[in-house]
Every structure is written in structure tokens, then in C-alpha cells.
Amino acid sequence: MRKIFCIAASVLALSAGAASARTILFIGNSFTLGSGSAAKNYQADTVHDLNPPDARGKTIGGEGAIFKEFTKEAGLDYDVSVEVVGGKNFDFHYTEKGQLLDRAWDEVVMQSYSQLNKDKPGDPSLVIEYSQKLDKMFHARNPNVKVWFQATWSRADYSSPEIAPWKGKPIDQMAKDVYAGFEKARSASPDTAGVIPVGLAWNRAWATGVADSDPTDGIGAGKLNLWTYDSQHGSNAGYILAALVVFGQITGRDPLSLGDREHVAMDLGLSPAQMHALEQVAHDELMAHGVKLAMN
Numbered sequence: 001m002r003k004i005f006c007i008a009a010s011v012l013a014l015s016a017g018a019a020s021a022r023t024i025l026f027i028g029n030s031f032t033l034g035s036g037s038a039a040k041n042y043q044a045d046t047v048h049d050l051n052p053p054d055a056r057g058k059t060i061g062g063e064g065a066i067f068k069e070f071t072k073e074a075g076l077d078y079d080v081s082v083e084v085v086g087g088k089n090f091d092f093h094y095t096e097k098g099q100l101l102d103r104a105w106d107e108v109v110m111q112s113y114s115q116l117n118k119d120k121p122g123d124p125s126l127v128i129e130y131s132q133k134l135d136k137m138f139h140a141r142n143p144n145v146k147v148w149f150q151a152t153w154s155r156a157d158y159s160s161p162e163i164a165p166w167k168g169k170p171i172d173q174m175a176k177d178v179y180a181g182f183e184k185a186r187s188a189s190p191d192t193a194g195v196i197p198v199g200l201a202w203n204r205a206w207a208t209g210v211a212d213s214d215p216t217d218g219i220g221a222g223k224l225n226l227w228t229y230d231s232q233h234g235s236n237a238g239y240i241l242a243a244l245v246v247f248g249q250i251t252g253r254d255p256l257s258l259g260d261r262e263h264v265a266m267d268l269g270l271s272p273a274q275m276h277a278l279e280q281v282a283h284d285e286l287m288a289h290g291v292k293l294a295m296n
Helices: 002-020 062-073 090-101 126-139 162-164 172-188 200-207 236-251 263-267 274-289
Strands: 023-030 080-083 107-110 146-150 193-197
Touching: 002 062, 023 062, 023 090, 062 080, 062 236, 062 263, 080 090, 090 126, 107 126, 107 236, 126 146, 126 162, 126 172, 146 236, 162 172, 172 200, 193 236, 200 236, 200 274, 236 263, 236 274, 263 274
Parallel strands: 023 080, 023 107, 107 146, 146 193
Antiparallel strands: none
């Protein structure tokens, strides 16, 4: 009888803990799921993948799972869900996955096509239209939800017709234009919380010498390659930087508070010095956007 009571008490304690967790949903495509890197299936069992497992029975961890690990290390309680489908934009998530997403969330982080519009690269009109619809849906469920846009990074796969508008321009220009497109979306949906400057943090990493901005001529000594092999999606380092920026923006905790020997970096093959450099980049970018950060 005592054993049954203890089990019941443990179940109740777990339920209470889950109920108190802050819920967050990551919506996106291959950029959020970590395509081409070990981030894709990293700690997948710690987050809820709202889509069925893939052909190998694998579920997605990706950026959401890295964010989850950071929050655990910071002593925070987040219940993380991911709804990611490669090659899809906001219109797909709204029309095809709306019933799955239509819940009361505390936070939502949304990532679109890397070039905003597959057929009209750089054009934010589709993002603006469907981000309004998604934002209204989420606010109808929870008026206090914080809906964030995640502005992603520049691509160096210049052979792709999808990034034709940026060929011949400085590598940091695509991220600047994507961020500007999301600022227009934010203005059109004033209830949204803001734009998370992930791509601009990549720009900062290049500008400060933390990462190499041109993978075509080899990676400079002591520098990181933020892209994976396709020069489109993120490497392990790229996804760690992305998640650090999201972590700081969402939680208000300073990325530097995680420390040089943070375990995700070690799991994914980064040295303490490399992790510190990425934390510093994330810190500096968030501070440049006026985000108030605390060490604890």
C-alpha cells in the first residue's frame, strides 16, 4: 500500500511540474529542424514532435531541443513542442497544420522560407499574410501568448536560383533583408512580440572573426563554419548560435550565463573557447537590439 501511495505521489508531482512549465512551440522547416547536422535528432526525446516519426522512426530535436537543454541548464522549466516540415512556409503551416497548432501556447517561435518566398525571393508579402492569420489563431487561444518571428541567416549556396537576388552582394545582405521583411510582418501584426535576430547574429560572428563568411576557399584558422556541407543549413555551431539567440530573447537570460563548458557544445563537438565566443556573439547582438539580459 505504501509503495502504491509513493508511486501515486510521484505521478502527481510530475503532473504538477508539467502543468507549471511554460509552453513554447517552434514552427519552421529544414532550417529549424537542423537538416544536415547532428542537431536534427539531438535530444529528440526531450521535446514533443507534433508530426509523425520519419521513415527511420526518428523524431525531430533540432533547434527546439537545443533551446530546451539551455533552459534546463539555466534552471528554467519549458515544455517544448516542434512542428517542422522541410521546404514549407507559413501558408502550409496554417492551412495544413492549423488543427495541430491551434492550442493555447505561452510562446511561439515561427521561421519561414529562408528567402521569405520560394517563388519571389525577398518578397515578404506571403509571410505577412499568413503570419497575421497564425498570430490571430494563437491569440484567440491565449490572449497573452508571445508570438516571435525568427529571422534566419544568409545562404552561401550561390548556385541555387532561390537566392538569385543576393548573388554578387555581400554575404551579410540576405540576412539583413530577411530581418527587414520580418519587421514588416511585425508591423502588420502589432500583437506579435518581435523579431529574433538570428541571421544578424551570424553576420556579427563573421564581422568579429568568430566564423568564416566564405566556405568556398576553406575555413580560416581558428574560425567556425556556421553552415553545414550544403552552405545553406546550419552546422552544429550554427544551430548552437541560433539557439543561444532564441534562448536570450525568450527567457531574458544572458547567453554568457550558460558558461564555457555548457554541455550541448561538448555533445556537438565544440570547445569551451568556441562556445564562449558564440555566447559572446549572441549576447552582443541581443544587447544591440535592446534586449535586457540577466545572469540568473
